[in-house]
Amino acid sequence: MNALAHMQALYARSDDPWGVARRWYERRKRALLLASLPAEHYGRAFEPACGTGRLTRELAERCDRLLASDGAPAAVRIAQRATLGCAGVEVALQRLPHEWPAGPFDLVVLSEWLYYLEPALVRVAAARCVASLAPGGTLLACHYRPPFDDRACATGFAHARLAEALQGLPPAVHHEEDDFLLDVWIAPARRTEAAA
DSSP states (O other), rough: OOHHHHHHHHHHOEEEEEEEEOOHHHHHHHHHHHHHHHSSSSEEEEEEEEETHHHHHHHHHHHEEEEESSHHHHHHHHHHHHHOOOOEEEEOOOOOOOOOOOOOOEEEEEEEEEEGGGGGHHHHHHHHHHHHHHEEEEEEEEOOOOOOOOSSSHHHHHHHHHHHTTTOOOEEEEESSSEEEEEEEOOOOOOOOOOO
């Protein structure tokens, strides 16, 4: 079963397959993720693989415009319901990383997604993340570390590909524990002609 079919099967059984709303692990991780963002507010943001939209709701409070997307139609419907009333939020059905939206984005948040991609697609996603970041934009990645059945690649591999796409830029925030890895990178601001 491919990753998308697997996701659709999970959402057919439950509106919250991972217990994002109730599990302490999920609530704590979300709080750390949000606290790790270096800016209080962002103009335009993108959250691929938004799942149930729980994180999307909280990101919306810190963004003027937020595009959240998922490849599973059921997840999109759930996230749309979860974000009703959130100003500036759009939830779209997208097959990522191929249907990557046009940037630039001041913030891209990758949460619990990259490890579902085969290694070659992780490289594609990493390149598209970096290419869509605005100068000085923030890229945040947070992924579960222990092995599980439908994992296609390791969390460490995925985060290393992001660093590689950012030409070895060290993370501004690095948080590592047994359960998850969280990294935040800030893209270089482009040099202006006056500064050159």
